[in-house]
Amino acid sequence: MKGVAVKALVLADFYDLQVLEVDRPTLEPHDALVRILYTGICGSDIHGYTGENGRRRVGQIMGHETVGILEELGADVAPRGISLGSLVTINPLVVSAEDLLRYPGREQHAPSMWVLGVRADRPAAFAQYTVIPAANLVPVGELDDPRVGALIEPLAVAIHAVARALEKCCADSALIIGGGPIGQMLNIALARVGVNSRTQVEPHEARRSVCCSLGACAIDPAALERDILAGRRWPVVFDAVGASQTLESALAAADVGGTVCLVGMHSPTLTVDAYAISTQERTVVGSFVYSRMDFDAAAAYSVEQGARLVPLIDSVVSLEEAPAEFARLAADGTAAAARVLVDMTPPLDSL
Structure with a gap:
């Protein structure tokens, strides 16, 4: 619903991330609305923060390693076994329906492919809500620890x-x-x-x-x-x-x-x-990114062996703490021994 304010981590400028209120993204007929729980800080996000890699833009909402709750489905989304309220992760590689048929097993080679968190005009997962084509949802409801869902993409x-x-x-x-x-x-x-x-x-x-x-x-x-x-x-x-x-x-x-x-x-x-x-x-x-088969395999392994992945979470910071954490990681790329996650949920006293 456009006009509903949510919080997001916005790249106001290189080396300047700010927690701002933005409009909740609009749901298109083939989309899904996901309420984000946790999003991982990828090395490419740090390079985007500093402007080093040229793959992020000022004004962008980044974030592609994520897990959340399915809140709403677009009018044209056919039911496929994922119910509202389900825990889901997002495959951030988006490909047109035509290219899904033309590039089976190597969707990352499709000319239409774009990446949530890289494409500047699509607000991504460093926000309390994001919108993604429903075909990119992967259910992970059997995870013992929902934080592990943010490790599936890497x-x-x-x-x-x-x-x-x-x-x-x-x-x-x-x-x-x-x-x-x-x-x-x-x-x-x-x-x-x-x-x-x-x-x-x-x-x-x-x-x-x-x-x-x-x-x-x-x-x-x-x-x-x-x-x-x-x-x-x-x-x-x-x-x-x-x-x-x-x-x-x-x-x-x-x-x-x-x-x-x-x-x-x-x-x-x-x-x-x-x-x-x-x-x-x-x-x-x-080797660059993955196919849909690879992503699904990662999700399945994470559900079965999630306890093996928990030690790869170095720490969890709040949305309000995230700008300082980006600055810390940009100053010293080895400041964290493993992955840092951002808790995107609002604090209890704000509910």
């Missing part, structure tokens, strides 16, 4: 990357460079498919501790250099950072004929040793 990123990397090879061990939130999700996604020997490289002790709790052998970059010099190699390596230095390390650590999967997006342009690819016949695989 888990889908990792599930997709693991599927890409293992598409043409089998591996009983893997190396992950980077122990931040996406690296942590890669750890879980590899365990999910039976890759039980996992080594994770991370310079920060608190993050290494999280990675160890997930079953990885967590080491610092100096230890990786020693391992490489001693001749240790891995059949598949994931670069969860996406910088020239980490890609160089990934190639050096990969077996001859091995696979390197580039997941991290730290830098848009990287310097690469071409001979480390060609003369050693290594394969470099890019």
Whole structure:
């Protein structure tokens, strides 16, 4: 209902997030209205806050890792087993109905694809309410802890990357460079498919501790250099950072004929040793977001194994505390050992 005021976290300018009152978004015939409970602060949101990645705009309401309550369905939405009041997460990759048919299993390649939280003219999940095509709702009513619903999107990123990397090879061990939130999700996604020997490289002790709790052998970059010099190699390596230095390390650590999967997006342009690819016949695989199948798999895993994901929640801040938290994370990207969530629900004394 247009004209109803709700609170949102608005990018008033780069490095300037403000909690403002905005109109509740209008429900179109094929849409769903979701009351947001929790939204995760993604690294791309931090880069949007600083203006570094060029993928966010001043005036925008960001947020794409989220969970909430289904409040209302548009007039043309056919019932499909999700009732009002259900706990849902949102697949933020929106694709036209025609492209859903043309790009099954690879919807992220569709020309019509846009992302909630990236597209500037669509208020997203750092608001108390958001609107999304109903086809993008995924029910998660069986979650023991609703906060886990805000972790499903980054888990889908990792599930997709693991599927890409293992598409043409089998591996009983893997190396992950980077122990931040996406690296942590890669750890879980590899365990999910039976890759039980996992080594994770991370310079920060608190993050290494999280990675160890997930079953990885967590080491610092100096230890990786020693391992490489001693001749240790891995059949598949994931670069969860996406910088020239980490890609160089990934190639050096990969077996001859091995696979390197580039997941991290730290830098848009990287310097690469071409001979480390060609003369050693290594394969470099890019991975970006996920298919609908990947997202649904992440949701199903989260319902079944939600307790494994709870340790990946570093902290929860209120909507009013969120601007300061963005500033803290922008000043030090390792200030949080894992994912920070924003509690979008109004305080009890305001109800």
